[in-house]
Amino acid sequence: MRSEISTTVDRGAFADAVTPWERESWRAAALDWVRGRLAEHGLRASGEPLVRLRPWSVLARVPVEGRAPVWFKANPRAGAFEGPLTAALARWVPGHVLEPLAVDAARAWSLLPDGGDLFRHVLAREAVEPAVWEDLLRQYAGVQRALTPRTAELERLGVPAARTLDLPEVFDRLLAANTALGPDARARLTAARPRIVDWCAELAAVGVEDTLDHADLHDGQLFRPEPGRFTFFDWGDAAVSHPFCSLRVTAERARERYGPQVLPRLRDAYLEPWTGTGRPAADLRRAASLAWRLSSLGRAASWGRMFPDPARPAPGAAQSAEWLLELLNEPPF
Known part of the structure; x- marks a missing residue:
């Protein structure tokens, strides 16, 4: 070489x-x-x-x-x-x-x-039913649950901390540092801060502990080495945050393929491994809705993890701004 x-x-x-x-x-x-x-x-x-x-x-x-x-x-x-x-x-x-x-x-x-078949390549050559996506979400939720006792170890490894109750401060830092937001957009986001605090408090009150959030789990970030088994990789956007924030990116990719009617079943499949905690299904679904919205913060933060570019002091600022504005949109369920 x-x-x-x-x-x-x-x-x-x-x-x-x-x-x-x-x-x-x-x-x-x-x-x-x-x-x-x-x-x-x-x-x-x-x-x-x-x-x-x-x-x-x-x-x-x-x-x-x-x-x-x-x-x-x-x-x-x-x-x-x-x-x-x-x-x-x-x-x-x-x-x-x-x-x-x-x-x-x-x-x-x-x-x-090499991890075998990238799920994206499987999707390109085979007819894949939504049930396969449900299975991968169950498996990933199982991984998250297994990692819940290791949050302190994850943070010691350098994984960014974005714990649920600290997300308003994450929002403050992202908003202050962003150079791409216009005055009107910045004012709208600033006005939304009290609601962000309330959403975080409500989400934390459900009682599902923070753990590893992949933050970008799409069909190009997992392998399907054999039917029924998935391998998750590419953790560069990850954070220690609310686990349900991971659902959004996967579900959005599935929605692009199958339409919006697939979202409730994907949400419920993802939540299945969390039902053993004794929390009512309605509470978990509400938590999934709140986390869908708040996951925008993790996506906004990930665009700050770039190689430095002297010609552009803040690479990724425009994409980060777009994700911050997603906080203002209603979740799809």
């Missing part, structure tokens, strides 16, 4: 994104690290990596002799917790997540195995 930029570099819709991949010294060090970590596992790269550059990550698919490829990922400093978190999840909820081949926490680098 040479240090030159691969002939295949995918920049998606972010042609002008600034990432460390542009620096030859960084590129050489990263590829040398990949080669060394592969050697520790008795493996050897067999060709040039295919590189995907985004403002929030550098991802490289590395072909390996005699087996499936591996994946190198570099996070920005604000997402440096992802590698240690992935390694910890492999110990705490094995079988539900990828087990990294190597993690360099100081440099925010990870080396990951």
